[in-house]
Amino acid sequence: MPDFLQPTRLRESLPVLLAGLALLCLVGGGILVLAARPDEAALVWMLGAGAVLAVLVIDILRALMQGRMGVDAIAALSIGVGLALGENLAAAIVAVMYAGGQLLESFAEGRAKRDMSALLGRVSRTAMLHRGTGLESVPIEALKPQDRILVRKGEVVPVDGRLLAATAVLDLSALTGESLPVPIQMGHEVPSGSTVLGDAFDLLVLRESKESTYAGIVRLVEQAQASRAPMARLADRYALVFLGITLLLAGGAWWWSGEATRALAVLVVATPCPLILAVPVAVIAGMSRAAAHGVLVKTAGALEALAAVTTVVVDKTGTVTSARPEVGDVRPEAGFTADEVLALAASLDQASGHVAAEALVRAATARGLSLSLPQAVVEDAGRGLSGRVGDRSVVLGGSSYVLSMLTKGQDFARAGVDSGTAVVAVGVDGRAAGLILLSDPLRQDAGAAIAAFRATGVRRIVMASGDRTDVAEKASATLGLDAVAGDLTPEGKVELIRRERQDGVVMMVGDGVNDAPALALADVGVAIGARGSAASSEAADVVLLADDLSRLPMACRIAQRARNIARQSAVAGLVLSGGAMVFAAFGYLAPVQGALLQEVIDVAVILNALRALRG
Numbered sequence: 001m002p003d004f005l006q007p008t009r010l011r012e013s014l015p016v017l018l019a020g021l022a023l024l025c026l027v028g029g030g031i032l033v034l035a036a037r038p039d040e041a042a043l044v045w046m047l048g049a050g051a052v053l054a055v056l057v058i059d060i061l062r063a064l065m066q067g068r069m070g071v072d073a074i075a076a077l078s079i080g081v082g083l084a085l086g087e088n089l090a091a092a093i094v095a096v097m098y099a100g101g102q103l104l105e106s107f108a109e110g111r112a113k114r115d116m117s118a119l120l121g122r123v124s125r126t127a128m129l130h131r132g133t134g135l136e137s138v139p140i141e142a143l144k145p146q147d148r149i150l151v152r153k154g155e156v157v158p159v160d161g162r163l164l165a166a167t168a169v170l171d172l173s174a175l176t177g178e179s180l181p182v183p184i185q186m187g188h189e190v191p192s193g194s195t196v197l198g199d200a201f202d203l204l205v206l207r208e209s210k211e212s213t214y215a216g217i218v219r220l221v222e223q224a225q226a227s228r229a230p231m232a233r234l235a236d237r238y239a240l241v242f243l244g245i246t247l248l249l250a251g252g253a254w255w256w257s258g259e260a261t262r263a264l265a266v267l268v269v270a271t272p273c274p275l276i277l278a279v280p281v282a283v284i285a286g287m288s289r290a291a292a293h294g295v296l297v298k299t300a301g302a303l304e305a306l307a308a309v310t311t312v313v314v315d316k317t318g319t320v321t322s323a324r325p326e327v328g329d330v331r332p333e334a335g336f337t338a339d340e341v342l343a344l345a346a347s348l349d350q351a352s353g354h355v356a357a358e359a360l361v362r363a364a365t366a367r368g369l370s371l372s373l374p375q376a377v378v379e380d381a382g383r384g385l386s387g388r389v390g391d392r393s394v395v396l397g398g399s400s401y402v403l404s405m406l407t408k409g410q411d412f413a414r415a416g417v418d419s420g421t422a423v424v425a426v427g428v429d430g431r432a433a434g435l436i437l438l439s440d441p442l443r444q445d446a447g448a449a450i451a452a453f454r455a456t457g458v459r460r461i462v463m464a465s466g467d468r469t470d471v472a473e474k475a476s477a478t479l480g481l482d483a484v485a486g487d488l489t490p491e492g493k494v495e496l497i498r499r500e501r502q503d504g505v506v507m508m509v510g511d512g513v514n515d516a517p518a519l520a521l522a523d524v525g526v527a528i529g530a531r532g533s534a535a536s537s538e539a540a541d542v543v544l545l546a547d548d549l550s551r552l553p554m555a556c557r558i559a560q561r562a563r564n565i566a567r568q569s570a571v572a573g574l575v576l577s578g579g580a581m582v583f584a585a586f587g588y589l590a591p592v593q594g595a596l597l598q599e600v601i602d603v604a605v606i607l608n609a610l611r612a613l614r615g
Contacts, residue, residue, distance in 0.1 A: 090591035161203035169198030187361030269594035278569030285612035286562025294546030302541035310504030316465035452553035
């Protein structure tokens with residue numbers, strides 16, 4: 001079967017084919033009229049109008065089977081009545097108008113989606129795997145955690161991994177909207193979907209391809225493109241009302257004047273309703289605009305809710321604080337130095353995807369310490385990991401876990417260590433080697449993001465945290481929040497969201513698995529990070545792809561502008577169409593004139609809706 005006859009390609013090309021046929025028949029009939037062959041011209045016009053009518057009837061029947069009635073029925077009535085009354089030219093113009101409007105809408109939506117669709121074509125299919133002393137090209141589905149792969153200059157990183165080279169330069173624009181090249185240091189995580197701008201490097205695989213950052217983004221994009229906005233559904237819901245008003249006005253004009261052409265003129269000028277053209281285009285344009293700024297809105301309905309947010313609930317860790325722990329101090333035991341403890345722990349942690357692992361690697365690199373590749377690594381999820389670094393046996397993790405792996409009777413010196421401080425215990429060759437103290441500082445952009453939320457019209461901002469209330473209050477002391485709630489379980493966060501929803505539209509921002517229930521309950525759930533396997537990303541309506549909180553208030557402004565443009569376009573189009581219908585009912589517009597006028601109105605509202613792509 002030829003490529004263009006494939007079902008998917010045929011559906012995509014149908015608007016072009018239909019509009020082309022309708023226009024060809026309209027022009028062909030006009031040429032026949034000029035050649036003094038009016039009967040043949042009428043047949044050609046009938047052919048073009050009949051083809052569009054047949055497609056319209058099929059679409060209407062399909063919608064009825066799904067329990068929907070669209071205002072496309074008015075277009076079908078206009079063409080059908082025009083053909084029945086012998087007004088073939090008017091029917092042909094309506095057919096061209098409708099098919100052209102569908103083609104323009106398809107073009108407009110395609111343009112609006114291009115920023116999101118660009119992501120879908122970048123998925124890598126193969127990777128260069130180190131096997132023995134050579135390299136082997138394998139499907140990315142075959143990659144497993146701890147595999148070592150080579151990523152070459154110009155390639156797209158196929159899976160999430162940890163950088164094993166001294167440095168790498170990446171293009172993250174497809175993931176985060178960041179326009180400048182981003183340098184990555186040894187031991188840091190490299191997200192899939194980024195493009196290598198510098199030299200080739202080796203990568204330690206951290207996740208399978210189906211769980212990678214980029215695979216998650218692709219899934220979310222596909223959800224976003226398949227969604228329909230509530231306002232668009234509203235147009236279908238009230239289609240019967242609009243259809244009834246149109247038929248009443250058309251029937252009244254016919255009864256009052258006795259002229260069937262007046263009824264046809266009313267039907268023609270009401271075809272199609274600008275509401276179903278302008279709203280989807282403006283909303284999808286807003287979604288595309290947000291995606292270009294690193295904010296992936298999963299559904300069109302979420303964009304509309306984003307525009308109406310009045311209350312923001314933020315999680316502490318990863319939202320207000322950085323969720324990127326920093327090494328505050330290293331407390332070595334007797335017989336070890338601080339640099340020795342940090343270097344051994346960071347070397348082993350190169351094989352771990354834990355957030356604390358990156359902190360240790362980052363701190364060791366900053367101190368200029370030499371790191372070795374770990375061997376025989378065994379990770380006990382949530383507790384710690386062990387392995388060999390050179391000729392040393394190293395274990396690190398929680399104190400109880402590490403002590404269970406060491407010689408009986410040993411312990412760590414904890415003098416001066418606050419009970420609320422995060423600690424990584426390190427054991428070397430069966431002995432307690434030292435403690436590494438971590439801190440979670442306030443995000444540098446947190447204060448600016450809070451102020452920007454206020455500027456968008458948000459009235460209330462609340463912090464929700466599973467940490468002790470005093471710890472949460474201390475972390476947020478300089479942010480000017482309206483309330484702080486600590487010691488919250490996942491159920492407690494859900495209850496908080498339920499209470500806040502009684503007073504307004506609530507946005508919940510979080511990043512952990514424990515945030516997923518609250519994200520699902522909120523009017524708008526926002527997940528920090530784009531790993532599709534994370535419960536928070538799956539439960540959320542919006543995913544912040546860039547690690548930049550200021551993009552959320554920006555997304556709110558984009559959503560507000562898209563909503564306002566959609567309403568403006570729909571109202572203006574309906575008012576203009578309504579006025580034209582009245583003129584047609586009183587005989588001031590002939591069917592052909594009404595069809596041409598409605599075409600101008602439809603083009604105007606679609607072009608106005610496309611303004612949501614800019615500014």
